[in-house]
Amino acid sequence: MLRRLEAYWDDALTEAERAAFDAHLGTCPACRDLVEGRDLLHDLDDPELARRVLHEPPPLPADFTARVMARVEAERPRPFALLWPWLQGSWTVHQYASAAYALAATLVVVSLGSRVFLWSQATDRLAVWAAKGQAYWAAFQAWSGPLSERLLGMWHALTAMLY
Incomplete structure (x- = not known):
């Protein structure tokens, strides 16, 4: 065209x-x-x-692409250069990935271990709460036994009167 x-x-x-x-x-x-x-x-x-x-x-110079790529490579920030300058250029991407995976695995193991520990403490607490609940229920039944029998008797008398 x-x-x-x-x-x-x-x-x-x-x-x-x-x-x-x-x-x-x-x-x-x-x-x-x-x-x-x-x-x-x-x-x-x-x-x-x-x-x-x-x-x-x-037309562009023959070495234009090579010069641009060299400048891009020179100005590319290194991943951990700001955090740990002594690591700059010494690790590869695969080594960083391996370290990240190892850290993640460690966190998972520690997290699972703490959950097991907390679960065992929680089951101990549940046993204590269950024992307290049974004691409270027994005390409530002892206290409310005569009252509930009296209310039940009144109910029977009322229903007998109606029928």
């Missing part, structure tokens, strides 16, 4: 091609914007501006 645009600007299209391209400009906003932008540049009549905008940029 770019070659056709250049031919359109240079009036190198035949009448049929020009009519087809004009029809295309009516439906394609991107090409229409390009043509209008070039027309604006021609209105400015600045050859240097037209050269910079319309022409390809100059």
Whole structure:
């Protein structure tokens, strides 16, 4: 499409091609914007501006990619360089990952051990609470026994009267 645009600007299209391209400009906003932008540049009549905008940029130097990658590598922050400067450059990613996995495994083991310890304490506490509950229930039954028998007797008397 770019070659056709250049031919359109240079009036190198035949009448049929020009009519087809004009029809295309009516439906394609991107090409229409390009043509209008070039027309604006021609209105400015600045050859240097037209050269910079319309022409390809100059080619990059041959070592451009190598220089950019070297600079990226030089400026790349090291993961633990800020925390432990003496570790800078001495560990690989796999060693950091191994240390992280070992730390995670240690935390899991310690966590499970503490849960077992807390569970054993909790079962001891539950046994104490159960014993206290049984003692309280026995005391309540001893206290409420005569009262509940009296209430039960009153209930029987009331139901006997109604039936």
